[in-house]
Amino acid sequence: MVSLILVLPLLAALVLVTLPRLSDAAARRAWVGVATLDLALVLALWLRYETPPAGGLAFEERLPWIPGVDSSYHVGVDGLSLPLVALTAVLFLACALYALRESDRPRLQAALFCFLQSMCLGVFVAADLILFFLFFDLSIVGMYFVIAGWGHQGAGRSALKFFLYTFLGSLSLLAGFIGLYVGASPHTFDMVELARQPPLSGSPLTGGLVLAAILLGLAVKTPTVPFHTWLPPAHTDAPAIGSAVLAGVLLKMGTYGFVRIAMPMLPEAWRAWAWVIVAVGIVSVIYGALVALGQSDLKRMIAYTSVNHMGYVVLALGAAGLVTADPAGEARTVAVTGAVTQMVSHGLVTGALFLLAGVLHDRAGTYDMGAYGGLARPAPRFAALFAIGAFASLGLPGLSGFIAEFQIFTGSIAAAPVTAIALPGILLTAALFLRALQRLFTGPVQGRSESLADLRPAELWSVGGLLALSLGIGLLPGPLLSVIEPAARLAIDLVGR
Template sequence: MLTVVIFLPLVVAGGLAVVPGLGDRVVVGVWIAASAADLLLTAVMWLGYGGGIGYEARARWIPSLGAGYHVGVDGLSLPLIAMTALLFLVCAVYSSGRTERVRQYAALFLALQTVCTGLFAALDLLLFFVFFDLSIVGMYFVIVGWGHGDRARSALRFFLYTFLGSLALLLGFIGLYLGGGARTFDMVDLTRDPPFADAQGVSGLVLLAVGVGLAIKTPTVPFHTWLPPAHTDAPAAGSAVLAGVMLKMGAYGLARIAMPMLPGAWQRHAWAVVVVGVVSVLYGALVALAQENVKRLVAYTSINHMGYVVLALGAAGLTAGDVQARRLAVSGAVTQMVSHGLITGALFLITGVLWDRARSYDLGRFGGIAAVAPVLTGLTAVAAFASLGLPGLSGFIAEFQILAGVVGVGLPGSVIAGVLSVCGILITAALLLRMLHRVFLGGPGELTPRVLDVRPRELAAIAPLLALSAAVGVAPRWLLDLVEPAAAAIVSLVSR
C-alpha cells in the first residue's frame, strides 16, 4: 500500500506526459484527482497505523551492494508524508488556473510528489539518496521553467549548492556503508548495529559529511545562501513545496539517519548542533526583519523556524540532561516540521496571490490591502500569527515543546540556548507584525488598487492549511500520540 502511495503520482505523471491531446482542464482535473487520491490513501494509512514500522515493504534491488527497496512508515515519517500529500494537493488546486504549459507543470509536480513521499518512506540509504537527488533535479526544472525574475541564476545556484550537499551526503553514506560490519545500506540494520562503534575520528568525519549534506538542505546558517533567491524566483506553488516539504528532508535526515546511526558522534558534537540551531534562529529572524521583499522575508523566517528543529535535535544529544525534556524537544521538532510545512506553505501561496495581482513583492509599494481584500488579509493574519507562535495555532505547540524541552534539559548551556531562542520568537513576532502593518493596514499603497481579493481556488488552497494548523493548535493529541513514541525512540537511540 505504501508503494502505491509513493508511485501513484509518478504513474499519473507518466500518463500525462505520454497521452497526447489532453486539454488543460482535463490535465488539471487528473492532477487534482491523483493528488486527492494520494491524500486519501495516506489518511487511510494513518488510521490503520499501529505503531512500530508500519506498511513495510522490502524487495531485492542491488544485493551485491547491500542495497534494497525498503520502505515503511513510523511516527516520524507518517506525519510528514501526510503533510506532503496535503501540500501537493493544495498546490494542485492553487495552480489549477492560469498556469502556462500546465501539462508539463502537472507532470513535474506529480513526479516531485513521488520523490518527496518516497524520501520520507525510504528505509534504505541508497533509496533515500536517489529520492534526495531527484528532488533537486525536479525543483530545478520547476524554478527554471516557471519561475520569474532572475530565475536561471537562482535555479543554478540552488542546483549547485544542494547538489554539493547531496554529494557530501553520498560520501557520508558510503562511509556508513563501509563502516558497518554488515556492508549494507539498510537503515534498519544500520540503526540496530551502528557503524564506527570504536572509531571516533572517522565517525566524526562521516557525521560531518552527512551533517553538511543535510544542513545545506535544511538549510542552517552558514549554508543557507541558496534559499532566499531560489524562493524569491520560484513560482508560488514551487516555493510552497520547496519550503513546506523539501526543507524537511534535511531535518528529517538528521533525525532518521545521523542521530540513530552515529549516536556517539552526535553526542560528542551535540553542542555544535545546538549552536548552529541557535545561530540559525537568531540570524534568520534578524535578516528577515531587514527585508523589503515579502517573499524573501518569508524565506528567511523558514531559516529561523528550521533553526528551532536543529536546536531541538542537538539538545536531544545532550545525554547529561534530563531524558523527559529531550523527548519533549524531539517531539516538538517533529511537530515543528509539520507545522512549518502547513504555515509556510500558506504564506508562500499568499505571496503568490500578491505577485499574481501586482507583479511585485515590494513591501513599500503595498499598504491598506485590508480595505480592498478583507479575506486575503484575514488569511494572512492567521498565517502570520501561526508563524510567530500564537497559542491556539500549531506553531505554538511546536515551539513551546522545543523551548520547554531545551531549557528543561537542565544544563547551563541549554538554558542559555533556550533563552536566546526565545529572543528569536520575539524578533519573528516583530517582523511579521510589521509586515502585516505595512502591507495590509495603513494608507493605500502604490500597488494596492491592483490587489483583488482571493479567488475561490486560492481560498480552497490556503484555507485548509490554516484550518489544519488551528486543529493542531487547539487539539494536538491526535498528532502528538503519533509523534511522541517516535521521539522517545529517537532519544533512546541517540543515547546509546
Template structure:
C-alpha cells in the same frame, strides 16, 4: 503478500506523470484536472495510513522488503513509523493544494509543469518511506531535477530564475556527494545498506575521528537542505524565483527532508559523534533563529522576507535535535524526558512550519497575481479593500509568530521546554528569536500591507483574476484561492488547540529512538 500501501503512495504520482506525458499538449484543462485527480490518491491513502498506523505498537509498520540489487546488497525496503506518517500526509496535502492552485495560475508550458511537479512528489514520498540507504539516496536525488526546472523555467524573469536554480542545484549536489561518501563509509563498516540494521550496528562507535568524518559528511548533505546557517544562502534566491506552488513545496516539504535525515539516519546511527558535536549544532540552530529573524527585518520583498523566516523557523528544529543529541548517554529519567520533549518539538515544528509557511507562500502568490509586485512599500490600507485576504493572512502570520492557540506555538514551546533543561544558555539566547519574529510579522506584514490609508497610486494596476482585466482597486480572494487556504487554516487552528494527534506519533517515535540510543 501484504497490500503494498507505501509503494502505491510513492508511485501513484509517477503513474500520473506518465499519463500527463501521453496527453496532447494542447489539452491543458485535461492535464490540469488529471494531475489534481491523481494527487488525491496518495492524499487519501496518507489519511488511511494516519488512522491505520498502530501507535500503541509503534515501530516500523507497513514494511515492504524485496531483493533489489543483490550484487550490491541493496534492497527495496520501505516502512513508516511515528516520525514519517505525519510527514507523508503533509507532503500529499501540500502537493494536492499546489497542483490545484497551479491549475488556475499556470498558463505557460502546462504539460511540463505538471509532469515535473508529480515527479517531485514521488521523490519526496520516497525519501520518507525508504529504509535502505541506496533507495533513500535515489529518491533524494530524484527530487533535485524537477525542482531545478520548476525554478528555472517558471520563475519570474526579474528574479533571475536561472541563477537561483543553478545555485540551488550546485548546493544540493555538493551536499548529496558528501552524504554518499558517508553512506559508503557506514556500509563498509556495517556491511549493510539497511538503515535500521546499520543503526543497530552503531558504526564508528569506538572511533570518534572516523565517526566525526561520517557525521560531518551527513551533516553537510542534510544541513544544506534544512537549510542551516551558514549553508542557507541558496534558499532566498530559490524561493524568490520559484513559482508559487514551487515555493510552497520547497518550504513545506523539501526543507523537512534535511531535518528528517538527522532524526532518521544521523542521530540513531552516529549518536556518539552527534553528541560530541552537539553544541556546535545547537549554536548553529540558535544563530539561524536570530540571524534569519533579523534579516527578515531588513527585507522589503514579501516573498524574500518569508524565505528568510524559514531559515529562522528551521533553526528551532536544529536547536531541538542538537539539544536531544547533547543528552545522549544520560540515564536520569528527567533528562530523557527533556530529550523526548526536544525531539517532539523539532518534529512538530517540521509539520507546523510546512502548513504555516506553505500558507504564507500561497498568500504571497495571491497578492502578486493581482498587484504584480511584492514590494511591501507599495501596499498599505489593504484591510479595507481585501478583508477576506486580510483575515486569512492574520491567522497565518500569527501562527508563524507562535501565538498561543495556533499551531506554531506548541512546537516552539516544546523545543524550548527540552532545550532549557539540556542547553540552558543557548536556549535563553534562542528565545530572542521569538521576539524578533513578532516584530517583523507585525511591522512588515501587518502594518505595511494592511493598516493605514489605502493609496490607489502606489500600485500601477490591479488584475481581476476572474475577468483577467485591469482594474483600479484590488478584488478580494477568488473561490479557488479560498479553497486552497481553507485546509491549511483548519490545521493551524486544530493543531493549535489540540496538538495531541500529532504528538501521539512524534512522542512514540522519539521515545523509541531514545530507547535504542540507551
C-alpha cells in the same frame, strides 16, 4: 499501500507526459484528482497506523534491488515519517488547487509536480540509504526545473545556484552513506539494521568524519547558517507553488535526515557534536529572524523566516544529544517531539504564506511591501488569511506554531538552560510579521492595493485548508503527538546508547 502512495503520482506524471492531446483544463483537473486520491490513501494509512515494535516500521515492504551491497527496495513508515508523508500529500493538493487557473504549460507543470511528489514521498518512506539518496537527488532535479521553467525573471540563475549548492551537499551525503556502509558489520545500506547496530562504535575519529559529511549534506538542504545563501534567491524567483513545496517539503528532508539517519546511526558522534549542533541552531534562529526583519520584499522575508524556523528544529535535535544533562531523556523526548511537530507546522504555515505572496505577484507584479497599503479594505479574505498565517508562524497560542515551539523550548531549556538564548528569536519573528501586517494592510488604500482583487475560490480553498490544519493542530494536538511521541522516545533511546 506505501508503494501505491509512492508510485501513484509518478504514474500520473507519465500519463500526463505521454498524452499530448490532453487539454490543459483536463490536465489541471487530473492533477487535483491524483493529489486528492493520494491524500485519501495517506489518511487511510494514518487511520490504520499502529506504533511498530521498537526499531521497526509499519506497513513495511521489501524487495531485493542491489543484492551485492545489501541494498533493497525497503519502505515503511513510523511516527517520524508518517506526519511528513501526510504533510507532503496535503501540500501538493493545496498547490494543485492553487494552480487550477494556471495558463503557462499546465500539462507539463502538472506532470513535473506529480513526479516531484513521488520523489518527496520516497525520501520519507525509504528505509535503505541508497533508495533515500536516489529520491533525495531526484527531488533536487525536479525542483530545479520548477524554478527554471516557471519562475520569475532571473529564475535560471537562482535555479542553477539552488541545484549546485544542494547537489554538492548530496555528494557529501553520499560519501557519508558509504562511510556508514564500510563501517557496518556486516556491510549493509539498510537503515533499520544500521540503527539497530550502529557502525563505527568505538571509532570517534572515523565516526566524527562520517557524521561531518552527513551533516554537511543535510545542513545545505535544511538550510542552516552558513549554508543558507541559495534559499532567498530560489524562493524569490520560484513560482508560488514552487516556493510552497520547497519550503514546506524539501527543507524537511534535511532535518528528517538528522533524526532518521545521523542521530540513531552515529549516536556517539552525535553526542560529541551536540553542542556544535545546538550552537548552529541558535545562530540560525537569531540570524534568520534578524535578516527577515530587515527585508522589504515579502517573499524574501518569508524565506528568511524558514532559516529561523528550521533553526528551532536543529536546536532541539542538538539538545537531544546532551545525554549527561538529561540522563532520563524525558526533556529531550519533548524536544524531539517538538522538532517533528515544527516540521509539520512550518510546512503548513509557510506553504500558505508563500501561496499568499504569490497572489500579490500574480495580481500586481511585485513582492515589494512598499508598493501596497490599506490592503485589508479591497482584499479582506486575503488579509484575514495572511494574519492567521503570520500569527501561526510567530507561535501564537491556538495555532500549530505554539505547540511546536513550546515543546522545543521546554525540552531544550530543561536539557541545557543556555538554549534560552534563542528565545528572542520569537520576539523578532513577532516584530517582523507585525511590521509586514502594518505595511500591507493598514492605513489608506494606496499604490497597487487600489486595483488588487481578493482571493479567488481555488486560492481560498488551498490556503484556507493549510491554515485550518494549523488551527486544528493548535487546538487538538493529540492525534499528531500520539503518533510522534513514541518514535521520539525511541530516537532518544538510540542516541543515548
